[in-house]
Amino acid sequence: MNSKPAFLIALAAVAACSDLPKDPDGTLKRVERERQFRVGIVESRAGPPAPLRALIARVAAATGARPAIERDAAERLLIRLEDGTLDLVLGEFEREGPWTMRVHMLPALARGRAGSRETVVAAAAAHGENRWIMLVDREARELGGEP
Amino acid sequence: MSGAVPDAIEADLAKARRLAWWTLAWMSSILVVMWLAMGSSQAMKTAFVEDLLSMVPAIVLLIAMRFERKSPTRKFAFGFDRMHSLAFLVSAVALTIMGATLLFEAVHTLVKAEHVTVPPVAILGHHVWLGWLMIAALLYSVVPPFILGRMKLPIARRLHDEVLHTDALMQKADWMTGLAGVAGVLGIAFGFWWADAVAAGIISFSILADGITALRISAAELADGTPRALGKAEVAEDAAALIAALEARWPGAEVRLRESGRYLLAQVRGVPGAESVDLKSLWPGDPERSWRFAELAFVPPGNAER
Numbered sequence: 014m015n016s017k018p019a020f021l022i023a024l025a026a027v028a029a030c031s032d033l034p035k036d037p038d039g040t041l042k043r044v045e046r047e048r049q050f051r052v053g054i055v056e057s058r059a060g061p062p063a064p065l066r067a068l069i070a071r072v073a074a075a076t077g078a079r080p081a082i083e084r085d086a087a088e089r090l091l092i093r094l095e096d097g098t099l100d101l102v103l104g105e106f107e108r109e110g111p112w113t114m115r116v117h118m119l120p121a122l123a124r125g126r127a128g129s130r131e132t133v134v135a136a137a138a139a140h141g142e143n144r145w146i147m148l149v150d151r152e153a154r155e156l157g158g159e160p
Numbered sequence: 161m162s163g164a165v166p167d168a169i170e171a172d173l174a175k176a177r178r179l180a181w182w183t184l185a186w187m188s189s190i191l192v193v194m195w196l197a198m199g200s201s202q203a204m205k206t207a208f209v210e211d212l213l214s215m216v217p218a219i220v221l222l223i224a225m226r227f228e229r230k231s232p233t234r235k236f237a238f239g240f241d242r243m244h245s246l247a248f249l250v251s252a253v254a255l256t257i258m259g260a261t262l263l264f265e266a267v268h269t270l271v272k273a274e275h276v277t278v279p280p281v282a283i284l285g286h287h288v289w290l291g292w293l294m295i296a297a298l299l300y301s302v303v304p305p306f307i308l309g310r311m312k313l314p315i316a317r318r319l320h321d322e323v324l325h326t327d328a329l330m331q332k333a334d335w336m337t338g339l340a341g342v343a344g345v346l347g348i349a350f351g352f353w354w355a356d357a358v359a360a361g362i363i364s365f366s367i368l369a370d371g372i373t374a375l376r377i378s379a380a381e382l383a384d385g386t387p388r389a390l391g392k393a394e395v396a397e398d399a400a401a402l403i404a405a406l407e408a409r410w411p412g413a414e415v416r417l418r419e420s421g422r423y424l425l426a427q428v429r430g431v432p433g434a435e436s437v438d439l440k441s442l443w444p445g446d447p448e449r450s451w452r453f454a455e456l457a458f459v460p461p462g463n464a465e466r
Contacts, residue, residue, distance in 0.1 A: 033289070033350065034289055034348060034349040035351035037353045038275075117279065139275070140274070140276070140277045141274075141275020141276055141348075141353050142275070142277075143277060143278055143289070143348065143349075146277060146279055146280070147279075147280045147289060150279060150280050151280065151287050154282060154287070
């Protein structure tokens with residue numbers, strides 16, 4: 014039996030799979046095409062924690078794009094993330110807050126407390142953009158992030 | 161007919177019992193695999209709950225079969241054959257809930273245009289998209305129900321066992337859900353967020369239809385309706401033939417037939433009772449299935465108004 018065609022088909026299948034998953038709204042392709050990703054940073058007196066700045070730098074290096082950063086309150090930024098006018102929102106969020114269901118929380122880079130509530134320093138992405146989420150997830154884990 | 165099981169069906173009952181245990185063992189292994197692969201995916205959590213639900217018919221079948229062998233008691237003078245009818249109702253409800261849940265989830269996802277996130281996971285230092293693991297788990301979840309369901313159907317027909325038949329339908333629902341899940345995850349991989357919900361929605365109609373039919377039959381059985389064909393809402397052919405045979409034997413009498421579990425119980429009304437009747441001689445169908453006719457009662461003239 015000639016195994017060459019089977020091997021080539023398997024190779025083609027693996028190559029095709031390496032391009033998957035795709036983003037329904039094409040976030041990563043757009044970021045790579047426009048060489049820019051839109052980041053919202055939750056306003057705080059102390060400024061963005063160091064791990065978040067490191068994450069932005071890693072995502073920029075991985076995509077070859079530069080971040081377009083804006084700062085605002087968490088609620089407003091997360092609504093824009095859902096609307097698709099931001100690609101990432103970074104800041105300190107409640108671990109079990111209402112937004113954890115509405116957006117996808119990436120691995121936490123640090124943990125803290127706000128009163129009785131547990132908080133996480135993390136990035137959030139819009140649900141379903143699985144390719145984009147994979148990339149940011151990988152970079153967050155490289156920085157020691159934990160799901 | 162209670163307390164003793166006809167010799168003619170002993171072997172099939174043993175097979176049905178073995179298949180029910182195999183179902184529980186395989187479905188437990190599927191639950192473990194699904195639990196390991198589900199991550200935070202809502203779709204996989206739904207599939208997990210459905211797999212849990214799909215064990216209900218096998219569990220109630222084993223309980224009903226245990227009761228079927230018990231002798232009547234003072235508190236249960238008619239025996240425990242009807243436990244089977246009760247088990248059938250429970251199985252039918254489980255199947256219907258499964259179809260309804262699947263349909264609800266699918267419509268909910270489509271209406272709200274929910275984009276499903278399938279995140280990556282770290283396995284032995286490798287960053288792997290969870291979707292590939294989900295597909296592997298779902299493919300595994302398809303194989304046992306496909307084989308077990310097909311093995312159960314002929315035995316359910318021979319035993320006229322509605323619970324086993326519903327169990328086989330549940331297995332069909334299981335493997336169909338698994339394949340729909342694979343199609344859905346592949347759809348998500350290609351960026352079609354709606355694929356999972358559309359695939360689940362399409363198969364949910366067939367599962368829901370099977371569940372509703374099973375509910376109608378079990379309701380008819382519990383309401384002493386004329387016995388229905390296996391898996392169908394129409395009157396069973398052997399039941400109709402038996403009614404005709406009894407009417408021919410006792411002309412002018414009203415014949416009522418009902419089902420208790422897998423057995424047929426007849427009432428001949430408006431005629432004096434016969435002293436001795438061989439039930440097998442009255443069975444009009446295949447002699448190998450004459451065990452189905454388990455009881456004949458008479459209601460004498462003057463007492464048969466209701």
